[in-house]
Amino acid sequence: MNKKKAPQTESPAIHLLVYCPSDLILSGILKALETDPDIEVVAIEKATIESFMDSIRKLLPHVILFASTESLPNIREICKAIREISKDQIKSQMLLLGNIPSHEEIVSLINVGARGYFDLNDPSGQLPEAVRVIHRGEIWLPRDKMSSIMDRIISVVGRDMKEKTLDQLTPTEFQVLKLIGQGKSNDEIADILFISKNTVRSHIKSIYAKLDTHSRLQLALYAINSALF
């Protein structure tokens, strides 16, 4: 566990916990932060996720810098776990450092609790500013990715609005959708709902338009999702 003594400043230093199994990346992180008087690295975790989680509980850092090559589902679970840990105590803000190519996945990680993403290709001199921004409760995203991430957010919001149109399906359309989710064919749906096959087709066409899809499998997934959540 490395420690760096905080210099005497008027405002209290930002306590930073670093998780980074890679020595090479870790040395870059520490170099980028060493001259900053506002940031105190209280601990560095390189071993297991379990010991990292213990350190969060024990040290309650202001900011967690998580640099890892874990798979995205694992990172997502880690973000959720950290959000749970810091819910009742000091709120630790999490900054992810990595090389995530998909903007969609960055947005999904922020959605589950991360407060920012710092790309390995970003200038290292910006890292202290990213930590400060996260500490203030704001979100940090790489500038060059911001516009495409905003596009993605806008598209997600748009999709969410479209998801809400599930409520705007007519009762019969909703029944048709539910039956599609059960794997029923058009003939079976017509029999169950006492309507003609042409009417079933017409309902499905309308559902496709309202949910902005053209895939029957996607309709089934909408139905399954709505049954679960």
Place this chain on the structure above:
Amino acid sequence: MKTSAVTKSPTQSRARRSRVPAAPRRREWRFFLPLTAVIEGLRPDGTEFRVKAKLDNISSGGAYFLISPDVTVGSKCKLLIELPKSATGGRKIQLQVGGKAIRLEGTGAQSSKKGVAVRFGRDFAFLPVGK
């Protein structure tokens, strides 16, 4: 601060080479549904595998999950996805869909599992279970 010592990632180099803006990769909305699935497929040595997994996300275009067998990019596999009873009116129904692994992700040194992204083929079927 000097950053000249920082090497470019392969992703960045590829991005610089490519002049054509990338098309949006996905059209369909992905659902983060933790559905249980049985994954069947072939290892690179030709032996079959059949493992249980929990899906991370799914759309009509494909799915993402973690499994241990040595799947390689291009491996064909079949997913037998257990549908929740709340969605099927209490009946046990599986969604059967075939696909091809298009991306693999490591999950760190502590885990032998790989993240596998599968692109679905066109055919799928809903099968009642236990009949």
